[in-house]
Amino acid sequence: MKKAKLSRLPRDKINTIRSSRPAESFEQPLYDAGAARAVQAAAYWNQLLPYLDWEHDDDDSLFYSSEVNGTVAVYLLRKAASFGHPMAQFLEAMSLAAGFWLWPSDDKTLSVKEDWDLDGPESHQAQILWQISAIGGNVESALAMANRLEDQCTTRLPYLAAAAHGIMDQLLTSSESRGRVVPAKDKHVLYQVHLHGGTGSRLDIDNRPDERADALQYYAVKATQFGGGADAARAAYTLARYYHLGLRGAPQNLTLALQYYEMAGNANHWEAAGRAGMMYLWGIGTKQDVVAAHKMFRVGTPGGFDGCQKRLKRKLKQGQDDEEISLCDSVCLTGMGLLYLLGVPMLAQRDVEIASSYLKLGKDQGDADASYYLGVMKLGWHTHYQSLDELSGHGQTMLDKFPLAHESSHYPSMVDYQVALTELTAAAGKGNIMAKHRLAMMYETGIKIPNGSGSQMIQAVPMDCERAQKHYISFIDNASPQRAERLRRAYKQYVSGETRKSLQNYLIAAETGSDLGLLNAAFLMERGECLGLDTIACSKAAIRLWKAAAAKGYSEASLRVGDFFYYGRLRKNSNSYPFAWVRFVFFPEKVISTLFDTIRKYFSRLLHDLELITYEDTKNNIAIRSGSDVVPPDAATCDSTDANRKDKELDDLLKKDLLSAAHYYRLAAERNASPRAHFNLGFLYEWGFGLKQDFPLAKRHYDLAISTGTNEAELPAQVALFALSVHEQLVKYWMAWEDWFNNQEKDGFSDWYKEFRQWNHPELDDGSKMTKSTRTRRDVIVDHIFTLETAMIFALTVLLWVLFQVRHRQTRR
Template sequence: MLTLNSTRGNKLEAYSQLLESSEHGNRDAKLMIGWAYLVGTTLSQDIGKSRLIFQELADLGISDAYMGLGLMYAAGLSVNASQARALVHYTIGALGGSVWAQMALGYRYWAGITVTTNCEKSLDYYRLVANKVASEVQMSGGTIVQRVRLMDEVDNPGYNSGILDNDLIEYYQLLAEKGDVQAQVGLGQLHYQGGRGVVQDPQRALHYFLQAADAGNPIAMAFLGRIYLEGSELVKADNATAYKYFKKAADMGNPVGQSGLGMMHLHGRGVERDYSKALKYFSQAADQGWVDGQLQLGIMHFSGLGVRRDYKVATKYFTLASQSGHVLAYYNLAQMHATGTGIMRSCSTAVELYKNVAERGKWGEKLMEAHAHYREGRMNEAFVIYALLSELGYEVAQSNAAFMLDKVSFCVGDVTLLNMPSNEMYVRALMYWSRAAAQGHSPAQVKLGDYYYYGLGTGVDYEIAAMHYRQASEQQHNAQAMFNLGYMHEQGLGMQQDMHLAKRCYDMAAETSADAKVPVTLALMKLSLFFTIKYLQEVGIHGKICCL
């Protein structure tokens, strides 16, 4: 699957070679081709071919092939959907070492999907995945996962997805080439870390950092230190060069440079191992709020390196680093909660933290791949990737898959979804909305209410609809849910008619969201008319009685 995530080289040529290698019996190449056919990476999507390849490889005991078959049964791709069969394939794949299958099972045992909820089993599977992710994290802090919601893009014109516009990037490139140091540093960091719709590109990062460093910028010097300390295919690791850049940056008070010097002294990279110096540099960086300084201080206090072992202080620094999103901070906190080290053991907290780490794996970049397909009108490819990531437990992928089933015309295999019975399409969407809602996504909870209210993919059930609206209203303060509850109270749907509760719900919706004020005003005018008519009726009846 490394080739599927590759962002370098000529992909067409690479897959041509893979196809040739696959035909000569290379199992790894055949597996990559199977995934490429499934998600439509470079090769034209052909889910039927993908299934045949996965089945052939599964018969040979290839664990990732079982993962592919599990996904097909889970999402109903080229086969009739069967969650039970999906579970069997995931289990075999996980036992064989498939990281994705382990992640899928971790999610299923956490959410209770076709299995009884089991926190300890979920913990075991998620820990396996988190261990792999943590072992591959470099100084950049892990993969930046861009979570774009299709529903928000369509329904909210002002929605900011965080993706940088190509014109804006080209503008900054123009500034950088003209010598603008801030533009050079910004582009260097963008290409070094990736994210915001931009893939990691070490070569471009090096180019811009060298330009800015030549102009005396300490941030660029510090990041050059990182690049030379880590080493890569592009730049050979060089401790002396790394130390030179870190020292220059640190002498100018830069926390990245200070943290880099701390790393070199902590591990004895090109300098004598010295815990006291490492502690000094990490403390300087942490005092400026730099996440790596906080993380490394947590590690030193946790392990007792140059200081007295203190789990309380370690937890403090890990928590600070996690607030800046460092994946290793989440990982270390998960380890502490999972083992009860220096803190009360909590399986549920550990699972949530491990899940966060697992979702920061390299495969998280496929969210942007799916979004790119969607924007290009390649709905088949987008949906399959969202379905894959949904099985891995990404809530945003579940919401997006549900949204596509709910709103978009697209085909999967030989089945045109718009030509299938509409209720079947809604049944699948209902499944994804349910999973997203269970993970706390408020609009998904409202969607579940809508599905039960209108009978989409299920029977009409006003009481269950009201339950979902109430949950979204009380737990996530969703204005739409409050408005819907108000209407149901007003009409007496699934509950006793109560105009006073209806007004209260409408008022709450208006207070929660400015967008709700217009529809609420109209609803309140209708209620006011109702109360007026009721009052006149009561006055009329009272007048007749008095006359008698």
């Protein structure tokens, strides 16, 4: 039976939801945390799920449609959160912190924030909800709290630890990964993809399009062709890697990965054999089978330990002209070490010394898992006898029950801990998630052991908050299943055109500390996916995300924030920025609307000034007739004052925005040596926008744009340097003319200027200066003819005529 399509409920009938609520009291007290509240929370949450697209069905419109009723969704979310649903509390807190809901809604109780910092009553309420949700076991709420406490290590660490432990529990209890396979991640950065058009060799491997289904089918056909030999083995190994790690958009299917690994391993592909053996050993994608694992490991270790050791020694002594020497597979060496450590009857008799030799050889050839197992062996992992039935133990054992084989004491020594830290650090540096988690736990609490006499405790592992925090964050970034699933789904939704759902997933990932989610959510909001917000509110939401990314050191984010301020996107009059006319070159479709708007403002100002002259004449006549020098204010004067005040406010906002733009451009230039940031700073210094005009500093930044950038930055910077030299000369000539004019004014103008001035204004024959009260209608009209607005109207009219001519020629063809 299909679920009701709640997205089609009219907004004025929200009360219909109450009729389907549980039988318990609707207004149950908040402090009641019993089973009734849990039932009510689950009921509201289940009705909200269709709006989140977190369930799948053959009919996609059942779960999401363009007719989605955001008001109903917000209502259901708040009710589920009030009854204690952890995920609902997380989402409501996220909306409160951001200042907008995940759906277009009639609920206008929130105001969009410009900054990432938590400040204000709504933000404090968000923290409370995250805290409650984290206590209820929600990993993403714990991550959200940790993400908001970046500068407070001791306060942040418990949230990171809770989230990391929850993630590790999910991985270890997974019947697929067994804690040894990281979730497939998507790494597409949307602004980089968009910058290069989504395709091409200029994109790095993480930003290239996902593999198509027919490409995967090609590898499958090639891998299964009869008599394919080495080519078929390579194709099978490639396909297995895609399914194993979920690369290039392929589904992460460990069962299929094992099949192709085994297929390549049987064709004597050593790397594939090693990975197939590990999957059989731990039961990843299949049932545990140590016999099959041993078979695969032997493929990649020809000659056994001695043969592999000789290969490595010969490789180290190999000259450039010598024949290439193939090393044994490092994963197969690690696998053989594990078999000897665990003990497999009839195949590998348990021997810790042989196991250590294999693992050290695997470590020398670069295997991260080998370093991890050597480290935990020093901590007591399987250095005592265990049967195959006890293979489920992963981690430090009960040392009082199983003393170490090579020590008489019941705990690792100081030397053991030092070796363990060295090995685990090496493994973590190569990406082993279990090593990262274990190191974080050790540094979080520190470890003390008795000294030789047992009379006092000594510090074997120091308590180090910064190191623990670093390892927890690295573990979460690489191992979180929720974050990985959100990012993969968000990119697929973006590619398929479902930008709203994509933005929702990126926003949630960003709130949990994902830098990728932060960048992509900011990009989508900047591009106009606004979740029902108006233009200014959407710009505030986008700049909030870009600012958070800029604080983490991303140069592109700093540049984007600078651009927001430079172009005045947070102001209602966003067309008032330096050289705004340039936009018509790139967006000629805006010519007509801007032309009419400019003409309207032009004649409005002209009529206003003519009206002001009329009022001045009227006031003068009244004053003359009354014999009074005091003239009461009138509407025209007030209007003029208001217009001047608004112009001044706009100028002040423009100066403030340009100063902020310069600040963020400087951040990108100093932190990341961004060529674009240097170019923009050079432009601001050249024209004095937000900064004091300084031609030498402008030239310096243009030069830095060339030296720190690529070949792409050289041409525009060279053009800018040429324009700078011309601009500097013009400024010098202008300043020289101003000095001459000021000197003439001080010494008295020449006779021809005085005659012209007296002809134009015979009432000023006493040499006084012209003021607003002495201006005539002719002065007003002449002043409005020779203005920038007149030039803009003329230029836009010419451009519009050219566009019509081009369109006419294309139509005739």
